[in-house]
Amino acid sequence: MAFIELLAPAGDLARAKVALDFGADAVYIGGKRFSLRYRASNFEVSDIAEAVEYAHARGKRIFVTVNMIPHQGDLPGLKEYLLELQSIGVDAVIVASLGIASLAKQVAPKMEVHLSTQLSITNSESMRFYKELGVDRIVLARELNLDTIEQIIDQNVLPVEVFIHGGMCVNYSGRCTLSNEMTLRDANRGGCAQSCRWSYDLHIAGEKVNPSDVPFSMGSKDLMALGSIEAMMKMGVYSLKIEGRMKSAYYIGVIVRAYRQWIDAIHAGLNTPVLYNAIINELKQAESRPTFDGFLTSMPDQNGHLYHPKEEGVVQNFVGNVLEQKDDRILVEMRNLVSIGQALECFSYHQDPQAFTITAMWDEEGQVLEVANKPMSKVWIQCDVDARAGDFLRKKNT
């Protein structure tokens, strides 16, 4: 089977490094301009440059989203921005506007242009149109099933990228203005308020039909396509994309490592059902929302939606980030409560998860702790496994 790219999101430089360390072949990030996540972006151009350097040193790639669908007033500075991205070695821009695609090709031809899923591309004939504009890659619409994706690839027009994990728009991407109407926040300019996930009453012929405890909602379960990865690899999908530029470093680490492991196992012919189940369990360690496989194997029905608000849980098993290791202790930035006797796992990219039990803890002043319960506090934990700065600690599943 040919190479397949694992493409991960990152909301800041630290997360970009996590994604690359945990096995992504490429990372996509949004800068502070022209991106759908520009308001939440932590990427100054200097950070993007550092991410590029870090990635290229490892033979990996950085893509920058320039995926806003701009109004006229949003455009000033675009050309300069594209030139700047090219000058720092960005490998590709992901765009949703044909004008931006064309401009990028003219002024910054060293960068590839990838056409975003915002354009809802569903067939090879329209891909030919985009290819003539100079586009290098197509991110397919999420509404396609595996058969359709395979038929598109068979036409051999352009490399295709397919979403495999993360949140899903319930509407055709780029064509949803629920948020514009309800909150004056433009989904196509990074403002989506996720109005599809809100609760509604459904009226038929003027009569409300929903019970009050199960309001009408359009909210989609998240995508989880582990079961379709082998098929996608066989049919020649070029890139497997994980969604979630707003997600935590821990989430990125878990999800990227899980898919990396499965892709490598498929390449090596070691993709057993036992490993599959273990990876599913691993994915659940980070996933707070119920998942399904989108449109890949069937048209979503009621099982693809979140109708019961309580279905959305908070994952409590993440304990904290390892900041430093000294002798047999590690300094941890805490996120969730732990006590002496808690079974933990050190989760990292350089080894399989290592289990240990907390036998002693101290605060930064050296005071002994029975319980560490202050989020963001720094705590020394006795640790007899190989834990290093950058690793994650989590409660061990029992």
Add this chain to the structure above:
Amino acid sequence: MIKIYHTERIEVLRNFKPNEIELVLTEPCFSYRHPLLQSKEAFINLYTEAKHLGFKPYVQVNGYVEEQELVDLKAWLTQLIKLDPKGFYFNDFAVQRFLKQLGYVGELVYAPETILTNAMDIELILTQVDRVYLSKELTLEEMMDLCKLFPNKIEAFGLGYPLMSFSRRPLVRSYLAEIGHETDVLNRLDLTIKEAKRTQHFPILEEKEGTSIFIDAIHYPKVELPLLNEALCYGVHLDDLLIKEDSFISLNQALFDEARSLEMIRLEHSDYKLGQAYYYRKTNMSKEEGQ
């Protein structure tokens, strides 16, 4: 400025003179928002009747065509070309490419929802088509500026329920299955959703192709149409979807009747909410600024 009407009802058409308006008929095989027309035959009948009334219709193909449908799409376009339409409105560039391959020389108008918002995109697309249909999520000022930049090349929404979203999923049927409610909702025109903290009832239309949701107020640019006209907007679209026939006809007449004020029209049509879409609402708000 040309008046471009969308309808599925021949009775509505009888109220218009062919030399005064243009007509767009949405075909039902690769499109959505055609709850009354469910077959090729029904479409061809409507098309033929419209021709008998003296119209030369445009055909709209507004869907997202999937790979396995391409062969059928091309065959259907071949058949449609034989009807000699004045032009085609399309969303998917596969439609435009096929029409060119088939030697079609009539007018082509690119009409996606929501994604046509700036001069750079419009300029590029106008190298491929005759005209474009602007997104509705623009302010009046933005629309006028774009119309002035591309005189008589831009069309805009004029009257009707503005579409907010389109999902491939059967959103209503899925939900009803979840709550065990057995009602056939396909193509029904009397469904609405109401958000818990809001008063608006947003029309929701479920078709076999997917689910459309609309703004609750009919777009009604009574005061603004002359401004778009001055800005050299080519034409405005008037769509009767979800509006009763007599109401549509009288709302339409009142829209172009200089003697009738918006206040009067609102009083006469109090069963409908009339609005101005995004003409005066900027939507680039942050979380803090937004509603």
